[in-house]
Amino acid sequence: MGLKPLHDRIIVRAAQAEETTRGGIIIPDTAKEKPMQGEIIAVGQGKVSEDGKITALQVKVGDKVLYGKYAGTEVSVDGEELLIMRESDVFAIID
Secondary structure, three states: OOOOOOOOEEEEEEOOOOOEOOOOOEOOHHHOOOOOEEEEEEEOOOEEOOOOOEEOOOOOOOOEEEEOOOOOEEEEEOOEEEEEEEHHHEEEEEO
């Protein structure tokens, strides 16, 4: 991958949208909801404070996270759809 996030930004690979309901009904592409969880594949160095100190991020590569429905910016790298967002857009880490 040719992307390296800066400062407090992270790159997330979104989870795949559900193909069927619990009852077995197939969901068409037009009705699928955007997933709000994914896996972090790259992180920046950390947030830079006004005095120049770097505060390390709480998330790391490989963490599975929950984020807001409209969080981040969608980008396509080597045919793969990814999200670039700030660490503050992440609500929680999934254990």
